[in-house]
Amino acid sequence: MADLEVGAEINEVETLVRRDFLKILTVSAGAVALGATVWPFINALNPTADDLAIANPIIEVGAIAPNSAVRVMWNGQPIYIRKLTPQQIADNLAVVASSLPDPADFTSRVKPGYESFVVVVGLNTGIPCELLGNSPTDARGPVDGWTCPCDGSIYDPLGRVRSGPAPNNLAIPRFSFLNATQIQLG
Amino acid sequence: MSDQTKTWLGSRLPIAHNIGNQLSRKPLAANQPYLAALGMLITATLLFLVLSGVVLSAYYVAAEHRAFQSIQLIMRDVNDGWLIRSFHATGTTMLFAAVYLAIFRALVTGSYRLPGELVWSLKLVFLLLMLLVGYLGYAMQDSAVSYWSLHGVVQTGAGLASFPANIFNWVFGGPAGPGTLTRLAVMHGLLTFIALGVLALHYFAKQAITPPAEKTVPLHPYYTSHHFVAAGVYVLLFAVLVFFAPHLGENPLNQAPANPLLVPAVTTPPWYLLPATALTHALPGTNGGIIAFIAAFAVLFGMPWLDRSAPGARPGFLYKLLVVVLALDVIALCLVAAAGPSTINAVLTIVFIGWYFLHFLVLTPLATARELN
Numbered sequence: 001m002a003d004l005e006v007g008a009e010i011n012e013v014e015t016l017v018r019r020d021f022l023k024i025l026t027v028s029a030g031a032v033a034l035g036a037t038v039w040p041f042i043n044a045l046n047p048t049a050d051d052l053a054i055a056n057p058i059i060e061v062g063a064i065a066p067n068s069a070v071r072v073m074w075n076g077q078p079i080y081i082r083k084l085t086p087q088q089i090a091d092n093l094a095v096v097a098s099s100l101p102d103p104a105d106f107t108s109r110v111k112p113g114y115e116s117f118v119v120v121v122g123l124n125t126g127i128p129c130e131l132l133g134n135s136p137t138d139a140r141g142p143v144d145g146w147t148c149p150c151d152g153s154i155y156d157p158l159g160r161v162r163s164g165p166a167p168n169n170l171a172i173p174r175f176s177f178l179n180a181t182q183i184q185l186g
Numbered sequence: 187m188s189d190q191t192k193t194w195l196g197s198r199l200p201i202a203h204n205i206g207n208q209l210s211r212k213p214l215a216a217n218q219p220y221l222a223a224l225g226m227l228i229t230a231t232l233l234f235l236v237l238s239g240v241v242l243s244a245y246y247v248a249a250e251h252r253a254f255q256s257i258q259l260i261m262r263d264v265n266d267g268w269l270i271r272s273f274h275a276t277g278t279t280m281l282f283a284a285v286y287l288a289i290f291r292a293l294v295t296g297s298y299r300l301p302g303e304l305v306w307s308l309k310l311v312f313l314l315l316m317l318l319v320g321y322l323g324y325a326m327q328d329s330a331v332s333y334w335s336l337h338g339v340v341q342t343g344a345g346l347a348s349f350p351a352n353i354f355n356w357v358f359g360g361p362a363g364p365g366t367l368t369r370l371a372v373m374h375g376l377l378t379f380i381a382l383g384v385l386a387l388h389y390f391a392k393q394a395i396t397p398p399a400e401k402t403v404p405l406h407p408y409y410t411s412h413h414f415v416a417a418g419v420y421v422l423l424f425a426v427l428v429f430f431a432p433h434l435g436e437n438p439l440n441q442a443p444a445n446p447l448l449v450p451a452v453t454t455p456p457w458y459l460l461p462a463t464a465l466t467h468a469l470p471g472t473n474g475g476i477i478a479f480i481a482a483f484a485v486l487f488g489m490p491w492l493d494r495s496a497p498g499a500r501p502g503f504l505y506k507l508l509v510v511v512l513a514l515d516v517i518a519l520c521l522v523a524a525a526g527p528s529t530i531n532a533v534l535t536i537v538f539i540g541w542y543f544l545h546f547l548v549l550t551p552l553a554t555a556r557e558l559n
Contacts, residue, residue, distance in 0.1 A: 039266075040265075043266045044244075049262070
């Protein structure tokens with residue numbers, strides 16, 4: 001009789017193992033199915049294809065004359081792309097960064113190898129006004145950069161604030177050079 | 187959940203704790219059929235429609251001329267937007283199929299009989315709300331067929347002599363003016379939540395009248411696994427329709443944008459609105475359609491009293507046969523409505539609607555009067 005009891009115990013253990021296995025299998029299959037159903041709902045909230053198509057525009061910069069800037073609207077903000085003159089590069093390389101209200105050295109404001117191009121968001125960092133100074137005939141202030149028509153803040157050609165009330169340098173958008181004459185925003 | 191968490195939740199929020207515990211141990215009558223899962227499936231489908239509707243509403247623009255474009259954007263440019271819209275459209279099909287089936291089941295099993303009259307009425311209120319929500323969703327597409335349908339409804343409403351013009355302007359924002367679609371979209375969402383409330387009332391009303399069963403089993407694990415099977419079949423059918431027939435029962439002409447200068451050749455609505463459409467075409471004139479619709483629902487609401495069976499009697503074979511004939515009659519009526527207007531169809535519509543009222547007003551009292559306890 002003892003043998004029979006041992007056998008019954010083993011059967012019970014086997015049943016439990018099988019039941020656990022089925023439970024784990026069912027729960028995992030359910031979790032996978034739930035995930036596969038929920039994912040489209042989350043993915044649908046990602047940027048749409050038509051938004052993505054215009055999200056990374058390519059800008060031709062080869063035709064920008066030295067000492068002037070072009071204005072491009074991107075993500076609802078004016079982006080200024082300015083080509084520096086050799087004189088402006090030399091002047092700004094000479095500036096000691098620590099003497100500025102928002103210290104930043106020359107290399108942090110340009111891309112290596114493309115030092116003559118400055119790309120900034122053309123909005124004053126104090127009162128959000130669009131800056132003047134893209135054309136050589138605009139009011140550019142004492143350092144030949146940009147000025148704010150609303151609060152009188154003065155920026156240099158690299159977009160660093162020289163005098164305030166604006167507290168910060170101009171924001172630099174995400175961009176990259178595709179080649180010497182094209183940049184891609186975003 | 188750990189025991190500690192359970193104790194903490196139980197002391198801070200007793201109701202959540204009690205509902206969870208009582209629901210899982212709730213004694214239910216053994217040997218319920220798979221169709222007993224219909225209520226759960228209808229609730230789940232409606233919640234699923236709310237979820238997909240919320241995502242769609244992130245991109246849908248409720249404005250003249252732009253609504254159709256925004257739906258095209260959803261279909262083409264939104265990530266998985268085609269799938270979400272297909273979920274929403276197919277979910278509607280599944281929901282109506284389940285609701286029509288539940289009402290048919292209630293008629294066959296006689297669950298509308300006293301004391302089930304309130305549960306039965308709430309089923310009908312839910313159907314009415316779903317017809318309204320379904321119609322609003324259909325009209326919101328601002329496409330070729332639905333535009334003219336909405337146009338007809340607005341003209342009808344505005345033309346009703348007894349209807350105060352103000353109310354109509356409040357509801358529709360003037361005679362299909364620029365604000366109409368915005369209002370339709372708001373009502374589409376609002377009525378859905380009211381319908382969820384009706385489902386809750388239906389659940390509690392049903393609890394109140396369910397007699398204690400002789401043999402009971404706890405809800406968990408018996409009916410969770412039992413309903414799991416029903417839900418599996420339901421979801422499988424759902425998935426097949428989503429991926430292989432996302433436009434099931436829709437008018438293909440409705441894929442074109444609304445054109446205020448061109449009425450489409452075929453104006454068939456989606457399949458789930460066909461019974462209502464058939465009724466509104468039943469009698470001549472604007473008022474005739476509305477009277478037929480109200481009368482059709484009035485006899486349904488009157489079922490608990492049109493039924494002359496003895497208290498506690500089970501539906502007999504003759505009565506059940508008549509309900510099946512009625513279902514076929516309604517399907518035939520829908521097919522005639524889908525086929526469009528013609529002389530023969532006008533006659534057939536009268537015949538099928540005549541049978542519908544004959545069933546409720548004459549055959550049901552006669553057949554059920556023979557049923558004794």
